[in-house]
Amino acid sequence: MSDENKFNFSEEENSQITNEMNKEAAVEEKKEAVKKDAQGLFVSIKTFLSELLDFREDTDRDATITAIKADIPFKGATAWILVCSIFVASIGLNANSTAVVIGAMLISPLMGPILGVGLSIAINDIDTLRKSLINLMTMIVLSLLTAFLFFWLFPLSEETSELLGRTRPDIRDVLIAFFGGLALIIARTKRGTIASVIFGVAIATALMPPLCTAGYGLAEGNWAYFGGAMYLFTINTIFIALATFLVLKILRFPMLKYANSAKRKRISRIATIVAIIVMIPAIWTFLTVLQESKYERDFKNYVENEIDTNPNLWLQRKDINKDTKKISFYFNGDVSDEMISDLQNEKKNYENLQDFELVINANKTRSADRLTESLDRAYADLDRKDNVIDGLQKQITELETNISNLNKLIESKNTNQNAVSFSSLSRDAKVRFSDLEYFGYAKMLESKDFINIDTVTVANVRWKVKLSDSLILIKERDLQKWLKNELKVDTVFIKRN
Numbered sequence: 001m002s003d004e005n006k007f008n009f010s011e012e013e014n015s016q017i018t019n020e021m022n023k024e025a026a027v028e029e030k031k032e033a034v035k036k037d038a039q040g041l042f043v044s045i046k047t048f049l050s051e052l053l054d055f056r057e058d059t060d061r062d063a064t065i066t067a068i069k070a071d072i073p074f075k076g077a078t079a080w081i082l083v084c085s086i087f088v089a090s091i092g093l094n095a096n097s098t099a100v101v102i103g104a105m106l107i108s109p110l111m112g113p114i115l116g117v118g119l120s121i122a123i124n125d126i127d128t129l130r131k132s133l134i135n136l137m138t139m140i141v142l143s144l145l146t147a148f149l150f151f152w153l154f155p156l157s158e159e160t161s162e163l164l165g166r167t168r169p170d171i172r173d174v175l176i177a178f179f180g181g182l183a184l185i186i187a188r189t190k191r192g193t194i195a196s197v198i199f200g201v202a203i204a205t206a207l208m209p210p211l212c213t214a215g216y217g218l219a220e221g222n223w224a225y226f227g228g229a230m231y232l233f234t235i236n237t238i239f240i241a242l243a244t245f246l247v248l249k250i251l252r253f254p255m256l257k258y259a260n261s262a263k264r265k266r267i268s269r270i271a272t273i274v275a276i277i278v279m280i281p282a283i284w285t286f287l288t289v290l291q292e293s294k295y296e297r298d299f300k301n302y303v304e305n306e307i308d309t310n311p312n313l314w315l316q317r318k319d320i321n322k323d324t325k326k327i328s329f330y331f332n333g334d335v336s337d338e339m340i341s342d343l344q345n346e347k348k349n350y351e352n353l354q355d356f357e358l359v360i361n362a363n364k365t366r367s368a369d370r371l372t373e374s375l376d377r378a379y380a381d382l383d384r385k386d387n388v389i390d391g392l393q394k395q396i397t398e399l400e401t402n403i404s405n406l407n408k409l410i411e412s413k414n415t416n417q418n419a420v421s422f423s424s425l426s427r428d429a430k431v432r433f434s435d436l437e438y439f440g441y442a443k444m445l446e447s448k449d450f451i452n453i454d455t456v457t458v459a460n461v462r463w464k465v466k467l468s469d470s471l472i473l474i475k476e477r478d479l480q481k482w483l484k485n486e487l488k489v490d491t492v493f494i495k496r497n
Contacts, residue, residue, distance in 0.1 A: 059251050060191045067188060068119050069128060071112030074135040078109050082139060085109075086146040089208040090215065094154065101209055110139055110207045114237050115185065118244025125256045136237075140211065147215020172293075174286050177236040181243030189251060207236055235289070291352075295322055298350040306346045312339065320356070328359045335362040425486060433479055438462035438497060441483070457489050462497040472496070 074082075085108040092100030116132030119125070210233035217226030299320045307315050307329070317330040327347075340360050347353050422441070429439050441459040448454075461479065463472050476494045483492045 059189045061189070061251070061253055063191070064189045065119065065123070065253070068112070068115045071109070072116040072128070072132050072135055074109070074113070074138055079142065081107060081109055082142060083146050085208060086143050086212060086215075087150060090147050090150040090212045093209060093212050093216070094151070104208050108208045110136075110143075111184070111240070113139065114207075114240050115188070115244050118181075118185070118241040119248060119253075121241075122245045122248035123253050123256050140233075143208075143211040144215050144218065147212040148218045151216045151219035173232055174235055174239060174289050177239035178243050181240035182247060184240065185244045185247045189247070207233065210236070292322060294352045295320065298352040299327065302347065302350050302353060306343060324357075325355055326357045326359060327353070328361065331360070331362040333362065335360055428486075429479070429482075432482065433475060435464045435467055435475065436461060437464055441487075441492075456491055456493060457483070457487055458493045458495055459483055460495050460497055 085104045088107070089101055089104030092098075092104060113132045113136035116128055117136065120127075120129035120132055210229040213229035214226045214233070217223065217229060303315070303318060307313050313335065314332040315329060316332050319328045320326075321328075329343075343360070344358055347356070347358055425441070426439050430436055439459070439461055441457060444456050444458045446454055446456055459479070461476070463475070467475070476496070480492050480494050484490070
């Protein structure tokens with residue numbers, strides 16, 4: 001076959017080839033259209049997210065720097081506001097009132113120097129950094145002194161849940177301080193500062209309560225409370241300043257310019273060193289608190305899953321020492337070797353507790369059977385004591401009856417048949433006149449002319465001290481009238497002891 005006829009196709013074949021080429025072209029066009037649509041969608045999403053999340057266009061750099069610097073100075077009214085807010089927070093912690101503590105957070109001026117530290121490091125302003133640190137230290141000392149004096153002098157000082165809640169920081173406190181600081185500085189950089197955000201951050205980060213708790217620790221001599229509260233305050237301070245530094249760097253706040261290039265480089269180095277110094281403890285604190293939180297979480301789960309659900313274990317007290325890596329359990333009753341081995345094996349299922357030593361303290365001499373025996377003996381002793389008490393009660397009743405009979409016999413010998421029983425008379429007198437503390441009566445001979453002799457009835461009484469004289473006179477008249485009726489006499493003299 002010659003070359004000329006090599007590519008000769010029939011008309012039908014040419015039509016099929018053309019259709020296939022058109023289909024391929026249509027497919028390519030669809031692919032291009034889909035690609036363009038995808039690119040358009042990606043651009044639209046990117047634009048939407050940029051408009052949604054980008055806050056650089058709404059930033060007022062000059063106003064932000066001016067506002068932060070204005071809040072740094074600490075003197076005059078600001079000092080008195082701090083003292084008052086410390087007193088309010090201390091009272092709220094002492095009274096265990098969350099609302100009062102929140103109010104103290106809102107009026108506290110502590111946030112100003114902390115933002116000043118973050119700003120000065122971000123823009124290489126060493127003078128502002130020095131002022132911020134000086135003012136911050138002054139505020140801390142004044143706050144501790146005020147809280148110390150309150151808890152030292154105030155007569156009602158006790159550990160409340162609000163106080164204890166500021167002595168053991170965990171990873172959540174770190175996150176609250178960091179994200180609260182982010183929200184705060186973003187709100188401060190926005191045109192038309194969002195005041196509600198500032199108030200919310202003041203409440204969430206809680207700078208005042210830890211200082212008040214530290215003052216309480218000083219007043220009570222409890223260094224564990226003091227250290228834990230100051231640790232929490234340090235966490236809040238560092239991470240708020242760190243958040244401020246990061247946001248201002250992202251927003252590309254202008255660096256402070258110095259005429260002398262050597263001074264500019266020196267200031268830049270100092271600011272960099274300070275930033276690193278702040279970052280290192282921040283990272284170390286985050287990692288430390290994170291690990292402690294993991295310990296606490298696994299320890300809590302271990303107790304709930306392996307001990308609380310076991311009906312054969314009676315846990316009295318538990319303790320975890322993160323420094324010595326030791327877990328101590330104190331059980332009431334005997335714990336078998338098999339149970340101790342099982343607890344040791346189950347501990348391996350908790351990743352953060354595997355390196356901890358497990359110490360089991362059990363009272364082997366007080367097993368459940370022994371406790372039951374002791375309880376039975378106690379019940380038997382109680383039954384015997386009840387029998388003894390019943391016998392004594394009967395003897396007391398018999399003695400009371402004998403005494404009453406003897407009294408009647410004595411009265412019958414010393415009085416005529418028409419006389420009234422003194423026991424009945426005194427008992428009725430006490431019932432009718434409950435304020436009587438003493439009662440007695442007797443027949444007495446008297447002579448007005450020293451010739452004729454009369455017999456008169458005299459009643460000796462003593463009333464409760466709390467009664468007034470006027471009330472006593474009324475009661476004595478009533479008593480006199482009643483005695484005349486009971487004794488069947490015309491005259492009764494009332495003699496008051």
